[in-house]
Amino acid sequence: xxxxxxxxxxxxxxxxxxxxxxxxxxxxxxxxxxxxxxxxxxxxxxxxxxxxxxxxxxxxxxxxxxxxxxxxxxxxxxxxxxxxxxxxxxxxxxxxxxxxxxxxxxxxxxxxxxxxxxxxxxxxxxxxxxxxxxxxxxxxxxxxxxxxxxxxxxxxxxxxxxxxxxxxxxxxxxxxxxxxxxxxxxxxxxxxxxxxxxxxxxxxxxxxxxxxxxxxxxxxxxxxxxxxxxxxxxxxxxxxxxxxxxxxxx
Amino acid sequence: xxxxxxxxxxxxxxxxxxxxxxxxxxxxxxxxxxxxxxxxxxxxxxxxxxxxxxxxxxxxxxxxxxxxxxxxxxxxxxxxxxxxxxxxxxxxxxxxxxxxxxxxxxxxxxxxxxxxxxxxxxxxxxxxxxxxxxxxxxxxxxxxxxxxxxxxxxxxxxxxxxxxxxxxxxxxxxx
Numbered sequence: 001x002x003x004x005x006x007x008x009x010x011x012x013x014x015x016x017x018x019x020x021x022x023x024x025x026x027x028x029x030x031x032x033x034x035x036x037x038x039x040x041x042x043x044x045x046x047x048x049x050x051x052x053x054x055x056x057x058x059x060x061x062x063x064x065x066x067x068x069x070x071x072x073x074x075x076x077x078x079x080x081x082x083x084x085x086x087x088x089x090x091x092x093x094x095x096x097x098x099x100x101x102x103x104x105x106x107x108x109x110x111x112x113x114x115x116x117x118x119x120x121x122x123x124x125x126x127x128x129x130x131x132x133x134x135x136x137x138x139x140x141x142x143x144x145x146x147x148x149x150x151x152x153x154x155x156x157x158x159x160x161x162x163x164x165x166x167x168x169x170x171x172x173x174x175x176x177x178x179x180x181x182x183x184x185x186x187x188x189x190x191x192x193x194x195x196x197x198x199x200x201x202x203x204x205x206x207x208x209x210x211x212x213x214x215x216x217x218x219x220x221x222x223x224x225x226x227x228x229x230x231x232x233x234x235x236x237x238x239x240x241x242x243x244x245x246x247x248x249x250x
Numbered sequence: 251x252x253x254x255x256x257x258x259x260x261x262x263x264x265x266x267x268x269x270x271x272x273x274x275x276x277x278x279x280x281x282x283x284x285x286x287x288x289x290x291x292x293x294x295x296x297x298x299x300x301x302x303x304x305x306x307x308x309x310x311x312x313x314x315x316x317x318x319x320x321x322x323x324x325x326x327x328x329x330x331x332x333x334x335x336x337x338x339x340x341x342x343x344x345x346x347x348x349x350x351x352x353x354x355x356x357x358x359x360x361x362x363x364x365x366x367x368x369x370x371x372x373x374x375x376x377x378x379x380x381x382x383x384x385x386x387x388x389x390x391x392x393x394x395x396x397x398x399x400x401x402x403x404x405x406x407x408x409x410x411x412x413x414x415x416x417x418x419x420x421x422x423x424x425x
Contacts, residue, residue, distance in 0.1 A: 081378075082378075084292075084294075085291075085292075085293070085378045085379075085382060086382070088289075088291060088292050089291050089382060092288060092289070127384075127386035127387075128386055128387055140351055141377065141380075141386075141387075144351075144376060144377035144380070144381065145377075145381055147376060148376075148377075148378065148381050166381075167284075168284065168285075169284070169285065169291070169381060169382055169383065169384035170284070170384040170386070171282070171283070171284040171384070
């Protein structure tokens with residue numbers, strides 16, 4: 001989907017590979033035809049040949065119309081619906097994407113789809129929860145978002161496109177891990193820088209501390225008692241007890 | 251040296267206090283929408299009244315108010331009469347209600363309690379539209395100008411004067 005400046009919206013829809021059911025359809029048609037013929041032959045052996053010529057094509061057509069096309073069209077419809085929904089936003093979300101918001105990868109299914117859905121859902125934050133991803137949260141909003149992830153992956157959108165789509169709608173907040181570029185990259189750069197700064201402060205502090213006692217040890221003892229006669233007498237007694245000679249003049 | 255440590259400590263503490271102070275009075279869930287000034291995401295949803303579907307493209311050329319709500323949400327029920335009354339009186343603005351994770355019978359009952367629908371109400375099965383608009387909780391209201399660009403987003407229930415202010419804004423922009 002594209003919107004021009006005048007607000008005209010155009011939609012581009014790509015038919016996904018889920019439309020390709022020709023082999024499956026052929027196989028199912030053959031099974032249906034065989035089942036009808038065997039039943040009719042047992043119940044009406046005399047009229048079977050002439051009746052089957054008329055009714056067989058009609059029966060097959062009815063089976064095709066009722067059983068197979070709805071399943072195929074439902075899958076195709078789901079694929080087209082999700083492409084319709086997200087392509088317009090994605091076309092704006094990633095200007096470098098040359099695919100106008102259309103799927104850039106291979107459609108996933110089965111176990112690969114389950115695994116990729118879990119992986120991508122773990123990278124998308126639940127907007128109504130506290131610190132959990134949409135893969136972990138049981139909230140209905142998270143479940144809807146996880147379903148959206150699954151549908152996008154099934155339609156052929158890549159992991160990057162899925163994340164871009166959610167970021168376009170919710171902002172970088174929706175990422176479980178902040179991006180490694182722009183202002184949010186501060187959260188990746190700041191911790192090691194602050195750690196380094198802290199280590200430098202500790203190193204300088206330790207170096208200064210180790211120098212200070214050495215300087216104190218080499219400096220002459222201050223004549224603290226020189227101006228205090230009372231303290232000087234006590235100091236002389238202590239030094240005498242310690243066997244130290246009193247300084248000159250005391 | 252001691253003065254340097256004191257100044258450094260004051261700078262760090264001052265910065266932390268400034269960051270914390272800026273968060274006071276700010277709802278952490280009120281995240282600014284990245285969709286502001288961008289083209290509103292398209293949608294095509296079924297109407298609750300059974301009159302087919304409605305897409306954004308059908309609102310082309312008119313300022314629009316798109317309100318995401320649900321009947322199980324109490325603030326939405328408070329807001330509903332405000333929106334219905336404004337829609338009945340507003341000229342040249344298209345109101346649209348998009349109901350999220352709800353049952354059509356409950357929606358009809360909620361609307362009937364306030365004199366019936368005054369604008370199309372759509373059902374968002376699977377929440378595709380809500381996700382496309384980055385809705386994190388209901389109610390949330392988006393205001394679109396006549397070119398289909400989102401002018402503002404309001405999380406939470408709107409008061410009449412707030413709503414009138416936004417209506418004046420979208421009437422005047424995009425022309």
